[in-house]
Structures are given as structure tokens and as C-alpha cells.
Amino acid sequence: MKKERPHRGKGSASQQPPAHADPEIFESDLGFDQLGLPEHVLRGIRDLGFEKPTLIQGRLIPAAMAGRDVLGQAKTGTGKTAAFGLPLLARCDPSVPFQALILAPTRELAVQIADEITELGRHGRVTVDTVMGGERIKTQASRLKKGANIIVGTPGRVMDMAQRGLYHFDNVRFTVLDEVDRMLDIGFREDIRKILNNCPKDRQTMFVSATIAGEIEKLARTFMRDPEKIVTSGASLTVNLVEQHYLAVNPWDKKKLLLHLLTHEEPAMTIVFCRLKKNVDMLAKYLGEKGIDVHAIHGDMRQGKRNRVIQQLREGELTVLIASDLASRGIDAEGVSHVINYDLPEDPDLYVHRIGRTARAGRRGIAWSFVTSAQGNLLTNIEELINREIPKMDYPDFIPGPRPESWRDESPGGIVFPTGPEAPKVNRYDAAVNPDMPAVAAGPIDSARFPGGNVPTRMPPKRMMGRIPSNRR
Numbered sequence: 001m002k003k004e005r006p007h008r009g010k011g012s013a014s015q016q017p018p019a020h021a022d023p024e025i026f027e028s029d030l031g032f033d034q035l036g037l038p039e040h041v042l043r044g045i046r047d048l049g050f051e052k053p054t055l056i057q058g059r060l061i062p063a064a065m066a067g068r069d070v071l072g073q074a075k076t077g078t079g080k081t082a083a084f085g086l087p088l089l090a091r092c093d094p095s096v097p098f099q100a101l102i103l104a105p106t107r108e109l110a111v112q113i114a115d116e117i118t119e120l121g122r123h124g125r126v127t128v129d130t131v132m133g134g135e136r137i138k139t140q141a142s143r144l145k146k147g148a149n150i151i152v153g154t155p156g157r158v159m160d161m162a163q164r165g166l167y168h169f170d171n172v173r174f175t176v177l178d179e180v181d182r183m184l185d186i187g188f189r190e191d192i193r194k195i196l197n198n199c200p201k202d203r204q205t206m207f208v209s210a211t212i213a214g215e216i217e218k219l220a221r222t223f224m225r226d227p228e229k230i231v232t233s234g235a236s237l238t239v240n241l242v243e244q245h246y247l248a249v250n251p252w253d254k255k256k257l258l259l260h261l262l263t264h265e266e267p268a269m270t271i272v273f274c275r276l277k278k279n280v281d282m283l284a285k286y287l288g289e290k291g292i293d294v295h296a297i298h299g300d301m302r303q304g305k306r307n308r309v310i311q312q313l314r315e316g317e318l319t320v321l322i323a324s325d326l327a328s329r330g331i332d333a334e335g336v337s338h339v340i341n342y343d344l345p346e347d348p349d350l351y352v353h354r355i356g357r358t359a360r361a362g363r364r365g366i367a368w369s370f371v372t373s374a375q376g377n378l379l380t381n382i383e384e385l386i387n388r389e390i391p392k393m394d395y396p397d398f399i400p401g402p403r404p405e406s407w408r409d410e411s412p413g414g415i416v417f418p419t420g421p422e423a424p425k426v427n428r429y430d431a432a433v434n435p436d437m438p439a440v441a442a443g444p445i446d447s448a449r450f451p452g453g454n455v456p457t458r459m460p461p462k463r464m465m466g467r468i469p470s471n472r473r
């Protein structure tokens, strides 16, 4: 079999110039000067070198300028921040503090949004500040006394500071939820509800994400007034500029395969995603010991360290970043050439967000996903969501190791499957991993638990109503 090497060598993916002509991303007929934005905002856009609006910008900005509520869905890396940020810069009154509230799921994303809007607004008088955990409340409170017009924050801290009476929401005329599907999922929902219910009813509301499932859209609409729904993602949720492949691998070989890829392919700047924080630490240690220049980020790390890592990523100073899903949404670093899903995410939406860290703003990128024999259905779910087949990438010069005696197979959700040589091959990926290996291995099938030998390959949907403490992010 011929080994496929989609892109090889340092910088192959990241140094492509932005393709302003790419009709999958950019408006071909519209200029920024046709969107109703004032001159001081247009100057900021020119300074950042944006030549043409992206599709989401071309449609969302005029609707927002007309005062409409909007629910916007666009592919990752196609300029959603400026799509909601530019109308805010145009419509906020610089003399009124805390007029716009933007909520984001992570501190890193909140900082990034604040930075981009500040840059775009450099020729006007509208000011931006952040409110989020990881910094002392006192420090934030005294900064807020300066009266920033736009506050970008994470829900917990925004609510906390309001409850302490450090500000009120009475002046808020604009609310934005970035990554709205994440913001309205169970972890944040109550804070969001409280915050939005505290904002004036006649405000303008903008919700955006790359993925918005039907259920979430229904819920989102309860916070909006007759929103205009704008979808620019077209037939597939992922951009064509990201080349996606999966690599079939035995679970015990994953570390070795990752090391092999990093040393043989020499990707320019790679983010490796893991499901668990402990895997992030384990991999960072393993690769570090093998001489790879590796950094790590997850939610248990100190904020100062997290900030430094993101800063280095954005400045193109990292080679390999091992990350939890903390870094899967929104983070914009133009030099990311490769994303590797070391652990396939259980939630297919997360796949879209993770691989969206590459191939941004018209650049090229590469996404590789490790798929073990128990994960065939997860891969299928992802393919169904993104509406495209992810081809297999063969890697014949990687020699798989023998199964360690102590190895215990785990399902994607962490359940140990009772298995046996007679276990059925349940999907096309099982055979792809290792034709000699049954879909689930070692040990007899427990016929009391799995009558008829029908061993499940995927977890049942969420159990315990989400009350089991999660190890993720």
C-alpha cells in the first residue's frame, strides 16, 4: 500500500496566503464598505488587512446593523468574532459603560475576543474589557471603574461580580453568546439564564457557533426576539481546506504512533487533543522524554501558565501542544498546521471545533484522527455530522507492537467490555485496525449481560443525568 502523506515538512500548511477568493469562505461581490459600517470601523478593518468580508460577515453585519437579533452558524475560522464585533463597535455609545456583554466558554477565548475587537476598534472610542476567573476580582473591579463599553467574560465570573454588586446590567443593549451551543449546554445554562434575564428585555441578541443542534436552537430562541437565522456552513460543517484522515491504531500503540508521526512528518505546529487531563500530562511527559519540544494545556493548570501557552501558540512559538478540549473552541492561531485527535471525542461537535483550530481564514490545514477498534461508531457519527467521509491514511512504515499482557480494552466511554475471540466484527473500522483482531478483545462474552453475544460498541446516551463528576476539559 502506498503511504499517503498529505503535506510534509515544516510550514507546509501554515504559510499559505489567505485565499480571499475562496467562495467557501469569502464574499465575492461585497466589500466591507457596503455593510453599513462607519468610517472609523472601516479603517480598523483595513489596518488588520481584511480585504473582503467572509460569508458570515457579509450576512450577519447588515442584519445586526439593522438591529435584528441573529442566530449565526458558520464554519470554524471564518470570522465570526468580527461578524458580531464590528456591529458592536459601530453601534455602542462610547459615553455609556457596560453597554454590550459578550459571553464565551473559556477565559482564553474571552481574552482573544476582547483583543480582536480592541484591534478592530482602534480608530474609534469604544472600549473593551474582560471579566473572568483566574484574575483577582478586586483587580477586575477597579479596572471596570474606567467604564468599558463592551465587556467580554465567562459566565461564572460575570454572574459573581454582578451578585457582589460590582456592576449592573441595566445599560446592556447588546448581548452576544459566542459558541452558543456550549454556552447553553448543561454546565453553563443556569448562569446564562440568570445573566440574560437580568439584562433589559429590549436588548439586541446575537448567538453564533460552528455547530448548533436543533435542541439548542430551540432553547436559544427563547432568549431572542424573532431572530434572523444565518447559516453559511453549506453542505458540510468543515472547510475543504482542512485535509482530514483517520489512522487505524491499536490503543496500546497510540503513543508510539504519535511519536512516529511527529518525528517522521515534522509538522510545523501541531495541536494534539486528548479527552482527559491526565492523558494530556502523560503524553506531554512521554514526548518530552523522547526529546520533542512539547507544551501542554488543560483546565487544572494555573491561569498564568495557560495564558503563556496560548500566547506562544498565537505567536507561532510552539511546535507541539497537547491539549484538552479547553483549547478546542474558538482559539485562533494562524500557524497551526496540524490537528491530531489522539483520543477521538465522544461528542461529534467537538471534532468540528478541534479540527477548526487549523485551516483558518482561508489557509490550509491537516487533521488526523486516531481510531481504535472500539471507536468505529464514533467515527461514523462524526462523518454523519460533518457530512463527508473521512478517508483512511495508511502508515505502513509504522510497525504495530504486540498487545501488552496487562492491557485492558476500554470503550470510548471508559467501560471495559467483556470480550472474546468469537466477538463479532461490528463495523468497517474494526477490520481496518487489525484484521486479525476481533472488534473487542480478550475474555469470554458474559452472556448474562450480553444475551446472544451482541456486545455493544458504544455507550448508551448520557447516564445519571450528568451527575457523575466529569474528568473532561
Ligand code: AMP
Pocket (backbone or CB within 6 Å): 018, 049, 050, 051, 052, 053, 054, 057, 076, 077, 078, 079, 080, 081, 082, 116, 330, 332, 334, 360, 361
Ligand atoms: P474567527 O473565526 O473570528 O476566529 O476568525 C478567524 C481568523 O480570521 C482570525 O484570525 C481573524 O482575524 C481572521 N479574519 C476575520 N475576518 C477576516 C476577513 N474578512 N479577512 C481575512 N481574515 C479575517
